[in-house]
Amino acid sequence: MTEPVRLDRKGTNMKQKAKEGGKGDTLKVIVQALLIALVVRTFLFQPFNIPSGSMIPTLEIGDYLFVSKYAYGYSDHSFPFSPHLFSGRIFASPPKRGGVAVFKLPRDGQTDYIKRVIGLPGDKIQMREGRLYINGEIVPRDPIAKVHTEDFYGRETGVPTYRETLPGGVSHTIIEIQGDTGYNDNTQVFDVPAGNYFMMGDNRDNSTDSRVPPDQGGVGFVPFENLVGRAELIFFSVGKGEPAWTFWEWPWTVRVDRMLKSVK
Secondary structure, three states, rough: OOOOOOOOOOOOEHHHHHHHHHHHHHHHHHHHHHHHHHHHHHHHHEEEEOOOOOOOOOOOOOEEEEEEOOOOEEEEEHOOOOOOOHHHHHHHOOOOOEEEEEEEEEOOOEEEEEEEEEOOOOOOOOOOOOEEOOOOOOOOOEEEEEEEOOOOOOOOOEEEEEEEEEOOOOOEEEEHHHHHHHHOOOOOOOOOOOEEEEOOOOOOOOOOOOOOOHHHOOOOEEHHEEEEEEEEEEEEEEOOOOOOOOOOHHHHHHHHHHHEEEEO
């Protein structure tokens, strides 16, 4: 027996109307969710993944982390595609020495890099025989157990590892794959200009950072407005070269010991 068609006072099919209303509600929920995600990504936290080994052992290839967008205030680079909306930063809060920051590469304004803040505006930075000097003073470091990582020949090996303590008290781990004779272990004195910062990777011999000038493919000094945010928390991690979307392989590829780990 055919179900009778129910009509409202205007003669509209009520079943069809309810169906269309359900689709409209679903679309509203999707739009609202996308707007919330956009607001969170733009103003609060943005996810990043680590594609290179320049910050080993602090950050490993395959780590996924949250970066706080509000930590340093907001600039054009806080927004997707870096639209030119205003100059400088608003709600600005300068980074502290030793923080791990994501920034836009100054020479193209598009590529995301992540390094540690070593030099503040007005500082003099230099490397001498593998040792870091800030304003003429050697930065203390203490040898600790070797970290096992790949050398320049792709071989897994133990490498010289140190606990370095920066002025201000931030202590972090660095590695020296080539000992104290790496390519960037002896440099000129870098005078950090006003409004700029000097960045270095914790994997000192495998990091293209502020020690390398832009015209040689490096980073150079990083303007304050190029900072995107401060690295806060590793929320997920998979083994090197493993795609994160292959969830059926997670029991073997996910590095559980690195998840929910603060970035220091």
